[in-house]
Amino acid sequence: MHVLALNMGSTGLKAGLFDADTQGTLHKRTGTNIESRDEAPLATRADALLAELAQSPLLDATPDIVAHRIVHGGDRDGATRLTQGELDSLHILSTLAPLHQAPELALARAALMRWPACEHVAVFDTCWHRTMPDIHRHFALPDSLHDRGVRRYGFHGLAFASGMACIAKLAPTRARDRIVLAHLGGGSSLCAIRDGRSINTTMGMTPLGGVVMGTRPGSLDPGVVLYLQRALGMSEEDIDHLLWRDSGLRAISGESGDMRRLLASASPHAWRAIAVYASSVAQGIAAMAACIDGIDVLGFSGGIGQNVPAVRMAICEQLQWMGIRTDSIANEANREDISAATATVSTFVLPIDEEREMVLEAMLLKQARGRLNHAPGC
Template sequence: MTEAVLTLNAGSSSLKFALFPARGDRPLATGLADRIGPEGTLKLKGRDGQPVAAAPGDLRSHAGAIRAVFDSFRGQYPDLTLRSVGHRVVHGGVSHAAPVTVTATVMAELEALAPFAPLHQPHNLTGIRAAAEAFAGVAQVACFDTAFHRNQPWINDAFALPRALYDEGVRRYGFHGLSYDYIASVLPGEVAHGRVIVAHLGNGASMCALHNGRSVASTMGFSALDGLPMGTRCGQIDPGVLLYLMDQKGMSAAQISDLLYRQSGLLGLSGLSNDMRMLETAETPEAEQAIDYFVYRCQREIGSLAAAVGGIDALVFTAGIGENSRLIRARICARLSWMGIELDPARNADNGPVISAAGAPTTVMVIPTNEELVIARAARAAVGLTEQEAA
């Protein structure tokens, strides 16, 4: 019998998934159900990373896509038994600082948080419902992007607004916590106990300051809009701009939301693309300005986070841009020599893991993130598979 746990990351029309053995951290299979609906597609990779055939299935709904995923897995592992399903859930609110097995009460709590993350939370919960329907009786485990940041100091948690709003939940939550959790777990030696700034740079981008492996401050706040510019999200913005858009432009909340989440960031600045790879080769003034702005905001946030933890011992790049763009890493680090940051061009060209120059006071690293593994470990623990048993 092949016992396994399944991890799911549900979007509005997609499902990213991975099948992990009940014992062991190397996935048995990974894949993506994309464009869920009449034109849905399902792509799978086996343990060796090579494509494998997907079983026919109904990809018009999340529930149908999950069944097709599991049927495909059964084709590879006929004796497959699913022990639990772990889900990425963007928002856990104030109450959830650790993964939790989903009950009707927990589901109601997570549904109530939908206004705090309207573009993410409903889809995450759709994935939970679909998995519960497909796998009756199997534990569904919610793993929160906000949980890693829940023990930040109060001054890094609050806005300078009336206390009643803080008590209602208007506070800094921080996101990408599953990624930061993984990076913290694999930091080597003395670095793990030092002052580390992790740059999670992808289509969604943020940074987090760690001390002794714990989150102290993050660039994202109440929502996943704050901080760094992203693929299509604006990042830091003066609230007065939003008042201007409402009062002078007559824009509705829905229109402003669409502007900030879908039309801004690298796409808005370049007028071309949200994909950094395309911008790096575009050779247009607007694309170069978009890159310049992204680099500048990264440099500013690194300085701010270093101040929050009283210095910096290491800078870690991760996620799509952070792991793959030699140019962006080099440009971010170019003006940070005052922090002891100095890159070795050859190491940077090789994508690390250490890309700082020999003898540089501040270590600079590239570490691929693995949010799925964090979720899988939580899913195992929820059904009594300890780390020792799963090793």
């Protein structure tokens, strides 16, 4: 069985084709990354991405199942079969994740038309955090708003699930310990994990909150938004654009939200942005550790977390009081275990594979539906 994973992010498409058997064994045939053009209309962009994908060596086999990453699943507990009705339902959540949800749904609609005979499955970044205790899901707002969906959902669930799979391979005895995972990229978030389950995370109702990000501010005094509107006369559209696209590293540096460009810059504003980012992540790690009574393992993933030693070092140097110490040589070499000999916390660099997690969830859904279809009385 061939399963195609379509992982649409805010800057492009990652895709992977897997062979899967009935026992759930996966073999990744190949993968590819395709950058998207943000200026094009969503439907046009989706069609262009799929057309480019069709010309790649990736599709040397027709998929039987297509797995789609959808960032916001609301209260959904797991992967679901993707239909036109489900797409319409998920579209309601687009305002909560505008950089991701609408492009992902546009791609899914285009894929349904391109492969109408395939089974299409939606997997969600929010489902991983359904294990969070109630105290970490509530905002300090009236219950009536919580009941209407104004609550903390959390994101990057596929990355965190893959990170845990990496730890289970690297250090099997540590997988049930107190773990903080730091998924750091254009969007960044942290997760506190105990006994293999999400306990708390830095993002909330939308992917805007938490630590500083490439173009997003992270957690912000809500009074700032009211001031922008009331005192400065900014429109809802202007504020929306500011918070999603013109804040974070881009705003602080006045140059770019791309960490690679900032590291190559001689501007003091660029280095200030890097310092603010590292401080924000370090504070977030400490906050996540407080939710699980300490920390035994710290894991880094994502484009920054996995590939930028200088940023990892800047973060970890602020957390030496927690027992987090890195080996400079191992860190510079991007080794999987970068813990110093004197560290009491194990620190890993995790080569995550979100597409594999997507396929695993899609196969679990297929197996569950098969059991239901063959149950007595069906």
